[in-house]
Amino acid sequence: MNNKIARSGWQKLLLIITVLNFCVIGGLQASIVTETPQSLYDMSESELYELMVQQNLILNGYTLDSVKIPTIVKQGIGDERALALVGQLLAQNDARGPSALANYLTRYPDDLLALHLAASELIEQGKYPEAELTLSKVLQAQPNFHAATNLLGIIRIEQQQYDVAAQIFARVLLQDPEPNEMAGRYMTWLSLRKGNIEQAEIAMRLTMAKMPVNDQVVAPIHLEYAELLRRQNKHELIVELFSDLDPSDMSSPLMVEALARRLEAATQAGMLDESLRYLEQLQNHPSLSLMPGLMSQARIKAQQGDYQQALELIDQAENMVPVLEPTRLVEKAKILAVAGQASAAAENLNLALGDPKTATLSEWQRYMELMIAIGQGNQGLQTLRQNLSDTNDKDQLRLVLVDALISAGDLGAANRELVSLLNQSPNLSGAHYRRGILLFEQNDNQAAVDAFQAAVDNDRQNIPAWLALLGAKHDHRVHDHASGMAAASHADLMPLFAQAIEANPDSIVLLYEWGLTAYSGGQLDLAKRAFDLAVAKAPFDVKSLAMASIVRSDENQRLNEAQALAQRAKQLAPNNPAVIDALGWALVRMKQVDQGIQYLQQALRAMPGDEAVLAHLAEAYVMKEDSNQAIAYIYDALKGTLPDHTSAALRAHLIALRPMQSLTLDVNYINGLGVGDAIGTISITARDSGVVVEADVSGLPAGLNGMHFHEKPSCEAGVLNGERIAGMGAGGHYGHDQMMMDMESMDMGNMSHEEHMMHMQMMKPKGDLPPLPVDESGSATDVVIGPNLTIDELRGRSLIIHQGPDVDGQSGPKVACAVIP
Structure with a gap:
């Protein structure tokens, strides 16, 4: 390396940084509160x-x-x-x-x-x-x-x-x-x-x-940090950063810059009392006559309702900094909109946009967002449509139009625009992506999958489209991860994740979602790899750190690493309950059980009912040989949706701690309000080919009633789409991953499509029982057989009776329920 050239390059860089951080009053006056x-x-x-x-x-x-x-x-x-x-x-x-x-x-x-x-x-x-x-x-x-x-x-x-x-x-x-x-x-x-x-x-x-805390010292790094916050619109944090500054000595340009940024941030955040106090501290200072100072004062006047004075202050800054004139016009439009002058506000936004033929895509996006915000969205749409043919970025601009139509709730127009756009530009990834979103919301899932697939085929770096494709492929509206079936259910997603990550190796969100998907199916090696990659690329990503720790603790290996990862996460987010859970779980696995329980209880207080924390507490009390506490936590944990390996481990503990050869269940009436009166008992005993289920219940609808084992040990009601649903806490039918059908005397090779579809409808989960006969008085004393079932696999689940028999695999309303201990 040529050292002379290198030195001069460094000196130039140092000069750039010095100018950016130190030039304020006199010279580059516009540097106050302007973007770095x-x-x-x-x-x-x-x-x-x-x-x-x-x-x-x-x-x-x-x-x-x-x-x-x-x-x-x-x-x-x-x-x-x-x-x-x-x-x-x-x-x-x-x-x-x-x-x-x-x-x-x-x-x-x-x-x-x-x-x-x-x-x-x-x-x-x-x-x-x-x-x-x-x-x-x-x-x-x-x-x-x-x-x-x-x-x-x-x-x-x-x-x-x-x-x-x-x-x-x-x-x-x-x-x-x-x-x-x-x-x-x-x-x-x-x-x-x-x-x-x-x-x-x-x-x-x-x-x-x-x-060191020093109210009279501002370092360049403070302003660099404030700029990062400013880019994210975290104005309250800027105010907090500079809240204790002592403005008595303003000889330092850095202090003046910090005070000006504090005033701007307070006005942006709508903190009127603080804004007035900070304005008074800068009273008569030359910085207030510069553009940022004038705009801060204008915001204060607008917040006080003095719109005329606010507009006069904004107008004083006209063309003061030509490059920032669009920013000034946008600020003026906001004040006019609040003052009820929507047409004048729209006129200023049009001026801020400038020449529509040369406006950039981001400028058009900002224009439409603001026009919608001030209630002039239709006028903005009209302006946008009028200029579609005059830009070289026509396709992308039409996507801005689609987004505006979606924001307006005009999904029909948005869909028509997308269809037209795709006819003209069939390889436009963003159009396929938006089309998929609309189709998914209309519950046309396969068409949505096809649209998202087209989006990623045409742009491998379209990460939102990858995530949408994965979500649509595995729509949780129809998929249930209970009963140890997540791994099988996710099998078709793993190749997609591999493709997405190959195209986007630095995407933390893809790596994290890949890890979660693998983890839910108990694929711990794969999950650890995904979370470790995320941590390698984003060492401060708290979610990935916590999960990288939890996977190691679940494996009961490399526990020092598990603890170190959780401790790093806690340094970054000391009050994050998921992080506290990860640290507690690592300590439990390291046999520091009492200390671990303290952390886990702290996490549970912050996340009441969280199944992961409950599962970790159950494991902790198993290690303490406190079977009563362990079993209580096991039941509570199993009411949630757990990864395959966790639910399997908890049921194994339940069986070991409280073995049972037969079961007697208390059956209760249930409705949308919850669990009602007791209506009898059901006994379950084992036999070589399955279980015998004997009912002694009353108060049921007459006729054949569906009866099934469900996933979770709960009979509680739930709310779905605003409607109270009886027995929702029981989860889905047990055994969806082990579908059963009588295959005897069935010639699959000669079966017509209609016959095949009929037989597919006849398939049923392993936990579905024959219907329970109920006499005219509402009583049932019959016996049904559950083939290929065992007492052990039913532990920690529930038994539900539905009104009427199943029709084409669909059950009627839930009317009675029993929790299986």
């Missing part, structure tokens, strides 16, 4: 590398006084004065520097700071294996020398191993007790490089959380 250019984080790898190297090499005036290194490393310096001179030579790119460092290391081979400088120089020369060996020696002696760990991150970035680099910087941010701004900035860069602004925000937040 994306180029700040779009620097090339070589520029980034140079900046990192310089931050490690420069010893703040070539002394060691303020270098953030552990005390034990400082104590190990062989000759502080000589080492400072070596650092000076290296930072000045003096040709004598490398030889001076080599001579120093000959005298002091165990000086860790000198080895750190040697590693920096080796990186400068592109000798990465040698640098890594040197750093390994440093970190073996002192694992908490985080500046050396950061150098490993530099190497990985230079080698384009971005996921590994992210892990390294994440570890530094979480472990370093000092505010490691280098790790924070480059974790931010890595995150924004992938479009993960949430992870970038976390990296900044972790850095600042360790910075």
Whole structure:
């Protein structure tokens, strides 16, 4: 690498950052509360590398006084004065520097700071294996020398191993007790490089959380963090960030910038009292006469109902910053809309849009969103339609039109527009995707699947379409994951996930959904792989961290890793109940049962009735040999929808803790309000070929009544689409994964299509019993046989009696129920 070129490149970069963060009053006045250019984080790898190297090499005036290194490393310096001179030579790119460092290391081979400088120089020369060996020696002696760990991150970035680099910087941010701004900035860069602004925000937040609290000091990193929040419209968090600033000394440009951002954020968030207080603190300050200050004051006046004064302030900023004129016009439109001047508001939005022929897609999208918001959506649609033929991006613009029609609830027009668009542009992925959404909402599931498939076929990077395709393929409106059938039910999804992730290897949402799908079917190796990949690419993704921990605990392997992952998640989200559950479950598996139960109970208080937490508590009490508590938690957990392996384990515990050779069930009347009066008993006994079910009940509808074993141990009612449904807590019929049909004397080869369909309708789940005969008085004392069933597999389920016999596989209303202990 040409060092002179590299140095000048770094100096240019440093100048850019300085201008972005420090220029305020006088000079680049519009920098107050304007967006930081994306180029700040779009620097090339070589520029980034140079900046990192310089931050490690420069010893703040070539002394060691303020270098953030552990005390034990400082104590190990062989000759502080000589080492400072070596650092000076290296930072000045003096040709004598490398030889001076080599001579120093000959005298002091165990000086860790000198080895750190040697590693920096080796990186400068592109000798990465040698640098890594040197750093390994440093970190073996002192694992908490985080500046050396950061150098490993530099190497990985230079080698384009971005996921590994992210892990390294994440570890530094979480472990370093000092505010490691280098790790924070480059974790931010890595995150924004992938479009993960949430992870970038976390990296900044972790850095600042360790910075000394000083109400009179604003650092550049505070403003960088505020900009990340601003891009996400998290205005309340900006106010919170700068809430304690002391405005008595405004000699610092950074302080002025922070105060201006605080005022803007408060006005954007509608925090009127705070806005007035912050405005008073800036009273008579020159920043208020600049465009951002004027717009903040205008928002305050509008919130006070003084629309005339608000509009006058907005107009004072006209063309003050030409590039921001559309932003000013949008702000004016909002005030006019609130003032009830919808037509004038629409006129200003048209001005903000500018020339429709040259407006970008994002500008059209913003225009339509705002026109709808101010109640002028139809006028916006008319403008959009009038300009469809005058743009080179016509197809995408028509999709904006479709989205607007959907927002307006005009699904018929949206559908017609899509049909027309697809006739002209049959390969337009976005059109197929939207068509699929409409079809899915109309319950035309197969047509929706076909539309989503066409969307991903035409654009392999259309992640929303992949997710929609997976959802439509496995529509939870018709799929039930109970009875250990999730793995089989999801079998057709796994190849789709493989295709989606191959096309989008950095998509955290796809990796996470893949992991959840595998986990629900008990495919723990596959689930662990998916969650680990998600964590590798997004080290601060709390959901993936928690699930990566839980999978390990479920496997009862690599428990130290399970605990470490859960603890990392807890550092990031200390009050997240899913994270607390993961940590408690890891501790239980590590046989720290009492401590684990404390965490699990805390998680359960935050998520009452959560089946996963209940299952973990059941396992904990099994380990404590408290059978009564364990069984109580098992029953409660089985009322929910659990992964295959979890429900199987709980039923195995139930059978072991309370074995039964026969069952006597109390039967109750049920309706949409819940469980009613007792109406008798049903006994279940085992025999070689199945179970014998003997009824002694009354108060039932006369005639044949359907009777089935259901998935869950509950008879409670539920609400579906606003309607109360009796026995909904029982779940679906047991044994859908083991469909049964009398195949004797059936010639499948000569069967017509109609006969085949008829026989398919006759197939029934394993848990469906023959209908129960009920006499005219409503009593039933009959015996029916459940073939191929065992007492053990029925434990922790329920028995439901339906009004009338099944017709074409469909059951009548639920009228009676018994929980199977």
